[in-house]
Amino acid sequence: MKWMIASDLHGSAYWCEKLVEAFRREGADRLILLGDLLYHGPRNPLPEGHNPQKCVEVLDVLRDKTVAVRGNCDAAIDQVLLPFPIMADYLLLDLGEKLAFVTHGDQWGEGHPPAMAKGGVLITGHTHVAACTKHNNFLYLNPGSPALPKDEGHRGYLLLDGARAVFCEMDGTVYREITL
Structure with missing residues (x-):
């Protein structure tokens, strides 16, 4: 199964549309959203194309293919x-020989991981900075943010396809690929 993972859309209908286009172009089977979907948050600027209502309409086309976790800016x-x-704090994703703990990143993150079996994968958003870091006990992955990347980071998403993790720009350009 091919999973597309994205985070921190913050109400940008423009980047929601680009994400749906990328989902179709990549031939992904499922979409995982790592939270902070509609509200831009008090510390963030308004993202390009900010229109939360339109974001809902755009994401509706993938309703049967989408799972999500709650971000710190998401509300009832x-x-x-x-x-x-969207209100689960985390989900567990079976990657075959590995198990991924998938969460927004405000409660558990790279510097404060949950209890995981050695060799597990931690996938978060929240920081708006794409990351791929091998730690002693786990692999940390963060797709960054399409709408509000920080630190001049990549504006993109992550693909999980079998034992591969592929980091892509929004136009589909691959900028990093690793074996899980």
Whole structure:
């Protein structure tokens, strides 16, 4: 199964549309959203194309292919509007020989990981900075943010396809690939 993972859309209908285009172009089977979907947050500028209502409409086309976790900017009203569940703090993703702990990143993150079996994978968003770091006990992956990348980072998403993790720019350009 080919998973597309993205985070921190922060209400940008423009980048939601680009994400749906990328999902189709990549031939992904499922989309995992790592939270902070509609609200831009008090510390962030308004992203390009900020229109949370339109974001809901755009994401609706992938309603049966999308799973999500709650971000620190997501609220109960967001769940009322969105057509797929978003209020879970984390999900576990079976990657065959490895298990991934998937969460937004505000409660558990690279510097404060959850309890995981050695060799596990931790996937978060929250920082708006793409990352791929091998630690002693786990591999850390973060797709960054399409809407509000920080530190002049990549504006993109992550693909998990079998034992491969592929980091892509929004136009599909691969800038990093690793074996899990």
